[in-house]
Amino acid sequence: MAESRRGGRSFLRESVVVIVAAVVIAVLVKTFFFQAFSIPSGSMNSTLIKGDRVLVDKFSPWFGSTPARGDVVVFKDPGHWLDGTAEAPAPHSGFGYDVQNALSDIGLMPSADESYLIKRVIAVAGDTVDCRAGQPLRVNGVVLHEPYLYPGATPCDDDAVGTVVVPKGDLWVMGDHRDDSADSRTQRLRGNGGGFVPVSDVVGRADVVVWPLGHWAALAEPDTFHQSGLSQPGDGIAEPLAIGALAALTLAALLLLRRRRRSRRLRGF
CATH class of the missing domain: 1.20.5 (Single alpha-helices involved in coiled-coils or other helix-helix interfaces)
Incomplete structure (x- = not known):
């Protein structure tokens, strides 16, 4: 007993x-490393549907990687972007609020105390964006062929902003459902920080839709953003540096482990 x-x-x-x-x-x-986020609105239809859960990579920025054109990124509200929109967070009270914050602590949900948005990076620092009514979207003079756009949505007609140059340290972001997205265009027309998103406000890159299972999909950079003439000098440096740093750390860990094992064998001998 x-x-x-x-x-x-x-x-x-x-x-x-x-x-x-x-x-x-x-x-x-x-x-x-990673955190799950829920899609709050239809601004990224049909790439992401309201209620989808995406897994966001928070690891790469630790090695100097910055968002690239075509990435779908989660970022903190740069300043009142969410006011009056469908993506605005619910009032902070009640059982649901407590549950969400509890799930946030273990990475299954974003915090109810934070305001987040998810959009596609269209242009990075130094890029020139041309967004005019009745015309396709252009970046650095290159026409973007955008197969990810919601069927029937126009590239710029609803919020044409003309020519914009993205400042250093910022991003220009837009939703895939252009007719239902309060993105960089809308914020620029409102006079809200020029419509730019500071890179420092980016939480991470959305890599995959993980829920519901029927919507599972990887969120790779579209070929659109690999067109000739789109890149600038210096593009693509950060990611190899990140991979190199990770490889170096892995190699160092393996060497250390090998050395410890050898030391143990010698002591045993």
């Missing part, structure tokens, strides 16, 4: 340790 009680307590302790370890790992992953 005593052995049975001891066995029960041992099982309970092991279960608590496993649960605590799982939560700690989840928090670390959420903080440094």
Whole structure:
């Protein structure tokens, strides 16, 4: 009987340790690697549907990677973009608010205390954007063929802003459902920070739709943004640096592990 009680307590302790370890790992992953976000509106239709869950890569920026043209990114509200829109967060009260913040702590939901948006990066620092009514969207003089646009949506007609040059440290973002997206165009016309998103406000790149399972899809950069003449000097440097840094750290870890194993063999000998 005593052995049975001891066995029960041992099982309970092991279960608590496993649960605590799982939560700690989840928090670390959420903080440094990935986080799930829910799509709050139809501004990215048909690429992303309202209610979809996307997994956002927060790891790459640690190695100097910056958003590239074509990336779908999650970013903090640069300043009242969400006011009066369908993406505005719900009032902060009630059971739902507490549950969302609890899930946020382990990376399954964004915090209810933060305001986030998700859009596609159209242009980066130094790019020239031409967005005129009745014309296709141009970046650095190159016409963007945009197969990701919502069927029937026009590239710029609703919020034509003319010619815009993206400042250093900023991004120009637009929704895939252009007729239903309060993006950089809308904010520029409102006089809201020129419509630019600071790179420092970007949480990470949305890599994959993970829920519902029937919507599962990888969110790769469209070929549109690899057209000849679109790139500028210096493009594509950050990502190789990130990969190189990761490779260097992996190699260092392997060498250290090998050295420790060799040291143990020598001591045993």
